[in-house]
Amino acid sequence: MNIKKELWKEIDNRKEQLIDLCCQLIKMPTENPPGEMEDITEFICKYLEKFGVENKVHRPKPNKPNIVAKYGNEKGKKLIFNGHADVVPAGDLSKWDFDPYCGKVKDGKILGRGTSDMKAGLGGVIFVMGLLAEKKIPLDGQMFLTVVPDEEISGELGTKWIVENNIVTGDACVVAEPTGYDNCEVGQRGTLWVNLKAEGTSAHGSLSPYVGDNAIEKLIKVLEGIKCLTKLHGEYEGEVKEVIKESKIAAKECLNKPGVENIIDHVTVNIGQIKGGTKTNMVPDSAQADVDIRIPLGVSTQRVIDNIDKVIEDLNLKGITYTYSWRSEPNNVSINSEIVKAVKRNTKDVLGIDISATYQWASSDARYFRSAGIPTIQYGPANTEGIHSYNETVDVKDVINAAKVYAGMVLDMLVYD
Incomplete structure (x- = not known):
């Protein structure tokens, strides 16, 4: 033996x-x-x-x-x-x-x-x-x-x-x-955590949307734009292509949810935390959200960042700032x-x-x-x-x-x- x-x-x-x-x-x-x-x-x-x-x-x-x-x-x-x-x-x-x-x-x-x-x-x-x-x-x-x-x-x-x-x-x-x-x-997959902040102008809630600048509504527009990142995906060949295929099959069998295999080769976006405002009858002058973005092989964190920049630039909203914390390829x-x-x-x-x-x-x-x-x-x-x-x-x-x-x-x- x-x-x-x-x-x-x-x-x-x-x-x-x-x-x-x-x-x-x-x-x-x-x-x-x-x-x-x-x-x-x-x-x-x-x-x-x-x-x-x-x-x-x-x-x-x-x-x-x-x-x-x-x-x-x-x-x-x-x-x-x-x-x-x-x-x-x-x-x-x-x-x-x-x-x-x-x-x-x-x-x-x-x-x-x-x-x-x-x-x-x-x-x-x-x-x-x-x-x-x-x-x-x-x-x-x-x-x-x-x-x-x-x-x-x-x-x-x-x-x-x-x-x-x-x-x-x-x-x-x-x-x-x-x-x-x-x-x-x-x-x-890689990871990119994003903290988004929106600043607005407070006013009495009864005057919205004519008076004040609602920070929560601005933040929602940004979040809706960022969700479009899920269209990003990698392009594969050779060994990686075969492992991607095997991984998608495994994800589908393990998680058993329609379309869940897309997590393997597409960017995913999770709005993990959101908070804002002071009181129900006040137009909120601040809001923030933390977003967890996962990035497949074939897509870099920089490509995702460039897309986020573009989303926010195209919205042309005042008072939007954002920072990145966890970033891994x-x-x-x-x-x-x-x-x-x-x-x-x-x-x-x-x-x-x-x-x-x-x-x-x-x-x-x-x-x-x-x-x-x-x-x-x-x-x-x-x-x-x-x-x-x-x-x-x-x-x-x-x-x-x-x-x-x-x-x-x-x-x-x-x-x-």
Whole structure:
């Protein structure tokens, strides 16, 4: 029996330990905001130290702990695994069928906030790293694990900071974000957040529209114009064209809404927040809105900005100002890269299926690694219906299989004898 099969057998033998580790992570309420990460950071570090895994915590600011752990031979290739410890808030507890931080197993599923996004994937990587170190598996390269505190609020002091400060560099990266057992994600859309402000002139509400200048009405005109950005789309050829096609099929099957496949190759616009005015019987003299624009491969953020400029210029309205905050370009990795081949090969061996490679309709910290020239994929266990919603779960069998895939990828990428 070769090393890979021995490790897979060991994961099966210790599956209860793996699932318990994931449950322990889920029981820690690491909602972001507020983003209290010290307890889970201490827990992960102590777990790794039990197996002799070298690790260090980097804090760009107080209560922003980034764990960097490593195992293997530093002279060879470097394979990074990345995960985030923070989760989105549980929200209205009355809408949950169970305690979101129970971390219990029921009917073959782990229950709780963060099970799919992404403490089960993270737990799988932590478990595999500990197992490799305990078994003293010889690697011709080095496995890294980065655990960051703020992916759910854009990753500025987590992965972005780690990459920009060269805390970790590597030849390839696996982000254990939720993809489902039968898919790996090889690209994602870009993002542009826009804050729009409209200034008007106040007056008594009974005099509108003859007296005063209604800021809300002006803002609505701008928002209607910006919604036309959804007509923008990319043009594709070769490999990207094929992945786009596969991604549109996956989106349609997963989301099951008419026309939803257009999110893959078209710009999307979401008016996320809007507020304005002072009182019902007053003409509002100010209003503002925050808009989330997602941008597919084949369209740049600058092209979108140019279109927004044109929309506002053509409307010729006084008192309109706007600024941009989160701005990231669409990004991807070739499906012919070594890291993609490795995940496909190991899922084939573990699950007996050929997984798809698709582009993600949202975004993640993968973009920071790709921007640094590191070929990066996402692969992790998930039940998508609970992500960022209520009653989040993950299947136990998917967690176990994902851990096997991670272990196999380490051995394939960091050549062993």
